[in-house]
Amino acid sequence: MYDYFLGGKDNYQADRDAAEKALQEFPAVRVTARTNREFMRHATRYLAGQGIRQFLDIGTGIPTAPNLHQVAQELAPESRVVYVDNDPLVLSHARALLTSTEEGATAYVEADAGDPAAILSSPELLDTLDLSQPVAVSLMALLHFVPGDVHEIVRKLMEPLAPGSYLAISHVTTDFDDSPADPDGMMRLLQVYIDRGIPVSPRPKAEVERLFDGLELVEPGIEVIHRWRNPGIEHPRSHDKKVSLYGGVGKKL
Numbered sequence: 001m002y003d004y005f006l007g008g009k010d011n012y013q014a015d016r017d018a019a020e021k022a023l024q025e026f027p028a029v030r031v032t033a034r035t036n037r038e039f040m041r042h043a044t045r046y047l048a049g050q051g052i053r054q055f056l057d058i059g060t061g062i063p064t065a066p067n068l069h070q071v072a073q074e075l076a077p078e079s080r081v082v083y084v085d086n087d088p089l090v091l092s093h094a095r096a097l098l099t100s101t102e103e104g105a106t107a108y109v110e111a112d113a114g115d116p117a118a119i120l121s122s123p124e125l126l127d128t129l130d131l132s133q134p135v136a137v138s139l140m141a142l143l144h145f146v147p148g149d150v151h152e153i154v155r156k157l158m159e160p161l162a163p164g165s166y167l168a169i170s171h172v173t174t175d176f177d178d179s180p181a182d183p184d185g186m187m188r189l190l191q192v193y194i195d196r197g198i199p200v201s202p203r204p205k206a207e208v209e210r211l212f213d214g215l216e217l218v219e220p221g222i223e224v225i226h227r228w229r230n231p232g233i234e235h236p237r238s239h240d241k242k243v244s245l246y247g248g249v250g251k252k253l
Contacts, residue, residue, distance in 0.1 A: 001015050001018055001019045001022065003015070003061070003062045003064055004016055004019040005019060005022075005029055005030050005032075005033035005034070006030075006033050006034060006037060006064050008062070008064045011062070018192060018196060021192050022189050022192045022193075025188040025189055025191065025192055026184075026185075026186065026188050026189035028184075028241075028242035028243075029189055031239075031242045031243060032186075032189075032242065032243055032244060032245060035225055035226050035243045035245070036140060036141050036170055036225060036243075036245055037064070038225075038226075039140070039170055039225035039226070039228065039245070039247050040068060040071075040138065040140045040168075040170075041066065041071050042228065042229070042230075043138070043168040043228075043247070043249055044068055044071040044072050044136075044138070044168075045071060045075060046218075046229065046249065047072075047136045047166055047168065047249070048071075048072050048075040048076050048079065049075070050166070051134075052079075052134055052135075052136045052166060053072075053076055053078055053079050053080065053133075054079070054080050054081075054129045054130065054133060054134065054135040054136065055068055055069070055072055055079065055080070055081045055082070055135070055136045055138060056081075056082050056084070056119075056125070056129065056135055056136070056137045056138065057081065057082070057083050057084065057138040057140075058084040058085075058113050058119065058137065058138065058139055058142060058157075059084070059085060059113055059139060059140065059141070059142030059145075060083040060084060060085045060090060060097065060108075061085065061087075061090060062087075062089065062090055062093050063090075063093050063094075063096040063097050065096075067083075067096070067097055068081055068083075068138060069081035069083075069097070069100060069104070069106045072104075073100065073101045073103075073104050076104075077101040077102075077103040077104055078101075078103040078104050079101075079104045080104055080105045080106070080128050080129055081100070081104070081105070081106045081107075081128075082106070082107045082108070082109060082124065082125045082128050082129055083097050083106070083107070083108045083109070084108075084109045084110075084111055084113070084119055085108075085110065086110065086111060086112040086113070088110075090110075091108065091110050094108040105128050106128070107124040107125065107127065107128040108124065109122045109124045109125055113139075113142060113143075113146050113153065114146055114147065114148055114153060116153055116156040116157045117156065119157070120157070120160060131160060131161060131162065132162055133162055134161070134162050134163070134164035134165045134166070134252075135161050135162070135165045135166075136165065136166040136167075136168060137157055137158065137161070137165070137166070137167050137168070138168045139154070139167070139168070139169045139170075140168070140169070140170045141170050141171070141172065141245065143169065143171055143211065144171055144172045144200050144201050144202055144203065145193075145198065145199070145200060147199060150201075150211065151210060151211060151213070154167065154211050155213075155214070158214075158215070158252060161252060162252075163252055163253060164251070164252065165251070165252045166249060166250065166251050166252070167211075167212065167215055167249065167250045167252070168247075168248075168249045169208070169211055169212075169247065169248055169249075170225050170245050170246065170247040171202075171203055171208045171211070171245065171246050171247075172186065172190070172200070172202045172203075172244060172245055173186070173202050173203060173204060173205065173208070173244055173245065173246050174186050174187050174190075174202045174244065175204050175205060175244075175246075176240050176241040176244050177241075177244075184241065185241075186202065186241075186244040187202070190202060203246075205222055205246055208222050208246045208248065209221070209222045209248070212248060212250040214252075215250030215251060215252055215253075216250060216251045216252075216253055217248055217249070217250050218248070218249040218250065218251065221248060222246050222247070222248040223246065223247060223248070224240045224243055224244075224245065224246060224247075225243060225245045225246065225247035226239065226240075226243055227240075228247050228248070228249075
């Protein structure tokens, strides 16, 4: 569905049917998806600018260019990137994720976001990243789909990483819905997922901020993703509701 919203071609009839239903319920969903993709690029460029050369992207999804490694390696060709997803369909498309620069490296791990230990101990990751050096963990539009205690999952991901590592998150919210039954609200979109057996847990701003406990939040902290470090760009407040995703970046000291 995400690929379909982004205008990609790697999707299936069931995806397209569900995506069209989602568009009926929340017509701005293409804006949401494209803004999230831009936030990934924006955050990755920021992290590369801070000297980060190792990236762990969890919940990769079917590749849609530009992928994270393309963004990072454009600025720093020596960047090393590991992608993680638990969907076998993503594995079948992983070749598109493994086209690294000669100076850098990419790898793919088939694992579940709910099992940080399996991710961090995977041979593919350990052959690609040096965990004694800083790593940026990217969790874009993922944690609202992950069952269980996501705060503990994030803690376990970050705990073994070196000081100077970063965490970048985008997360869906219903903070901008006017009511639970808002006809233009994000909850109408999320219900499409829920009706198809995909649990979704939107979180308010304070809960998203809690995901960064123990980390130093980069200014401006938790913000609607199109407002994160975009000085001089004015968005109407009505746009916040169309996006309905919070984002932030935090540093491990």
